[in-house]
Amino acid sequence: xxxxxxxxxxxxxSFGLIKGKLVGxxxxxxxxxxxxxxxxxxxxxxxxxxxxTVRLRLMLLGVIQFGIMYLAYIKSYQYLPGxxxxxxxxxxxxxxxxLNIVFDKxxxxxxxxxxxxxxxxxxxxxxxxxxxxxxxxxxxxxxFLILQLANIAFAVGQWTYQRWADxxxxxxxxxxxxxxxxxxxxxxxxxxLNWGQxxxxxxxxxxxxxxxxxxxxxxxxxxxxxxxxxxxxxLAVMNxxxxxxxxxxxxxxxxxxxxxTRLLIGGSLIALSxxxxxxxxxxxxxxLSD
Numbered sequence: 377x378x379x380x381x382x383x384x385x386x387x388x389x390s391f392g393l394i395k396g397k398l399v400g401x402x403x404x405x406x407x408x409x410x411x412x413x414x415x416x417x418x419x420x421x422x423x424x425x426x427x428x429t430v431r432l433r434l435m436l437l438g439v440i441q442f443g444i445m446y447l448a449y450i451k452s453y454q455y456l457p458g459x460x461x462x463x464x465x466x467x468x469x470x471x472x473x474x475l476n477i478v479f480d481k482x483x484x485x486x487x488x489x490x491x492x493x494x495x496x497x498x499x500x501x502x503x504x505x506x507x508x509x510x511x512x513x514x515x516x517x518x519x520f521l522i523l524q525l526a527n528i529a530f531a532v533g534q535w536t537y538q539r540w541a542d543x544x545x546x547x548x549x550x551x552x553x554x555x556x557x558x559x560x561x562x563x564x565x566x567x568x569l570n571w572g573q574x575x576x577x578x579x580x581x582x583x584x585x586x587x588x589x590x591x592x593x594x595x596x597x598x599x600x601x602x603x604x605x606x607x608x609x610x611l612a613v614m615n616x617x618x619x620x621x622x623x624x625x626x627x628x629x630x631x632x633x634x635x636x637t638r639l640l641i642g643g644s645l646i647a648l649s650x651x652x653x654x655x656x657x658x659x660x661x662x663x664l665s666d
Contacts, residue, residue, distance in 0.1 A: 441533020
């Protein structure tokens with residue numbers, strides 16, 4: 377659980393960097409650079425996964441959870457203002473639980489199902505209370521759909537990792553997933569990119585290094601390994617755990633304004649959703665070595 381909490385804090389402080397610091401860079405280029413940096417950081421662990429069939433599965437999973445997710449997520453910023461990216465990201469817990477309901481028969485026990493759905497609904501209500509604003513334009517449907525593709529891809533990745541991961545090394549698993557995601561994003565982006573028009577400032581280089589190594593490389597490793605230690609309901613609601621922290625960070629660090637009442641109510645609802653989710657928490661103690 378501590379891994380999911382740590383990631384939520386780091387992501388909360390990273391949320392505004394894409395919109396605020398990477399303006400003008402191609403969304404596919406940003407996704408590709410982040411994933412290449414992820415892979416390079418975990419390259420020393422790549423031989424810890426020895427079976428070729430597992431390697432191929434992990435690469436495919438990386439294409440979904442990281443390649444498709446990142447390309448769609450960063451692309452959505454071209455259609456949506458930052459606050460709507462936050463608003464439309466709150467549905468990921470629903471997708472995580474839906475996958476468990478559809479594909480895991482043991483999860484359809486009436487009590488477990490009811491408690492899980494209650495936790496997810498409370499989490500979404502809490503997140504919506506904090507970040508929701510009425511869109512001022514009708515042209516946001518495209519951005520909404522693109523972002524839901526990112527949310528679904530990330531949810532599928534979390535759910536599948538628990539089933540496809542090699543049982544000897546989380547770091548080895550992530551190296552192959554990052555390789556798959558980096559190859560996919562690069563193949564989708566580099567051939568159609570006008571390299572002559574690519575200009576990256578020193579500040580943007582620093583932001584990309586931080587996002588690729590810390591917010592992506594380290595955090596996705598912690599998130600996926602942490603996902604194996606909690607119940608599906610807790611994993612689902614923790615997908616919204618960063619939202620109240622992100623709002624607090626925007627107030628403290630960037631002097632932005634926010635409705636404190638909504639923040640307190642929404643944050644309390646998200647905390648309550650985590651407490652509710654623990655009723656289903658047959659904690660999955662990870663057997664992986666790192």
